[in-house]
Amino acid sequence: MTTARYWLDRPAAPVVPVPRAADFPVEAVRRDFPILHREVDGAPLVWLDNGSTTQKPLTVVQALADFYLTCNSNVHRGAHALARRATDAYEGARAKVAAFLGAAGPEEVVFVRGTTEAVNLVAGSWGEAEVRAGDEILLTELEHHANIVPWQQLAKRRRATLKVVPVDPDGALDLGAFRALLSQRTALLAVTHASNVLGTVPPVREMVALAHRYGARVLVDGAQAVGHFPVDVRDLGADFYVLSGHKMFGPTGIGALYAKREVLAAMRPWQTGGNMIDRVTFGGSTFAGHPHRLEAGTGNIADAVGLGAAVDYLVGMDRDQAEAHERHLAGYACQALARVPGIRQFGAARDRIAVHSFLVGATDPVALAAHLDARGIAVRVGHHCAQPTLAAFGETVVLRASLAFYNTTDEVDALVGAVLEFLDGPVPGQTRPRR
């Protein structure tokens, strides 16, 4: 069991410099996301729950509608025009995702429902074949349950052992401990590219290189990374990279597993049935090549096309500027939140995304989230599917404001204003904080 280590010695708030405001056309970008302009019960929506899911630009919504309105068909079969168009759109989306990730080619990308399914696929296919009794699977204290539980279950089945790299009080990984935990027994390192609770971005490239020295494979959970900064899987050297479309401005129900060609080639089928076979007789079956061998049944065709549109959207923007804008927002949010009396912010790693988890004195976080909700401000409260991360800080529930490139410093001010209002009680004549 993880023991709480950091609940007494944390400073009230991390002191971080606020990077310069970026030259990012945030108001123009916001116009691409119609939902950001709606009101919730009379208050303008302030969407600070991007860690759970991101909003969708009009181009993604239109791509979904266009697919169903103009070329809906199953793919890879049927000698007719719509089947060809749907197949082109589906395989085109695979090629877009591959290029977006810097993969060697589309055949290295398997469509899945999302990050959770991708990790389960790797555990169920690669893990069942490659992890042996006495092997070790190395995780970190930053992992989402999706990158813990499938490995725990695999370790039980294969009589392997889980090892965990701890976080330090800032929420950075203890790299000394990481080095000490690596050994010839390490079969796999499974590490997040960005923590959904602390915002930490671990030095994944260096970690992959070290793990490879011991012959371990590395799976990187990119669920929180791909929407925030450009990723190049070959530069990282990762064997597996997993992501969810809905956290990168694409649809729900679609995601991707990247795996190196030679690793994929050795992976046996995970689910079986239609679409993944070569020949079937009652005596036995042979299987299609990759990636189709790992995509049994009819896939989520329309949402894959929507994911392709999300990729187009992201590569069409100046991502350096978007990242700089987010860095500014992160620094601004840390300092603005620090004005709240009694606040404890979790996570102050040097490399981080704009994810801000906090508690305010003895205030009930659920009541505070309800107060924010009544003002149109969407944050998440709970364990964020990362109970071991919170346990390291002696907590079970925290509030989390998670920002994306379309958020503004005005929205951060709205959040902080509403938190202060909750602490002070209602301000006469003011029904909601200034935006």
Ligand code: PMP
């Ligand atoms: N990993 C991380 C870091 C996440 O933040 C999430 C979603 N919160 C997941 C994995 C799981 O993603 P999904 O629910 O889309 O499968």
